[in-house]
Amino acid sequence: MSAIPKINPFGALLNRPFWSVMIPTYQPVVTYLRQALESVLQQAPGPEQMKIEVVDDCSPGVDVAAIVKSIAGKRVEFSRTPRNLGLVGCFNTCIEQARGQWVHILNQDDYILPDYYKHLAHMAELHPEVSLLATRSF
Numbered sequence: 001m002s003a004i005p006k007i008n009p010f011g012a013l014l015n016r017p018f019w020s021v022m023i024p025t026y027q028p029v030v031t032y033l034r035q036a037l038e039s040v041l042q043q044a045p046g047p048e049q050m051k052i053e054v055v056d057d058c059s060p061g062v063d064v065a066a067i068v069k070s071i072a073g074k075r076v077e078f079s080r081t082p083r084n085l086g087l088v089g090c091f092n093t094c095i096e097q098a099r100g101q102w103v104h105i106l107n108q109d110d111y112i113l114p115d116y117y118k119h120l121a122h123m124a125e126l127h128p129e130v131s132l133l134a135t136r137s138f
Helices: 030-041 064-072 086-097 116-126
Strands: 019-025 050-056 077-080 102-105
Touching: 019 030, 019 086, 030 050, 030 064, 050 064, 050 086, 064 077, 086 102, 102 116
Parallel strands: 019 050, 019 102, 050 077
Antiparallel strands: none
């Protein structure tokens, strides 16, 4: 069983983005990863408002960094775990590396609909007392 992810405190002066969109991967199908990234990039504000990062769980035989760069250039950050951690371990790494006020873990083969972040941000601002926003998926 994986350990609880460490969430480091942030100083009051740190300029944090509103969102961290974290995409854990392991041997991704390129067409699905492309669709996931493009669905985020089509509605992403700049990096000062949204950090986007693909975290690869040490995929063997595939250059996930090159795939991400071919899709998103330098807009999407990339990191790789030092060894395969499994799904929960990779999710925990995503949480540890997130810097946003809100964290969205988007699976490598999922995508979001237009205005997704706009609607969620609106709900977060209407209800500052909540710490989790959940949406339906199909």
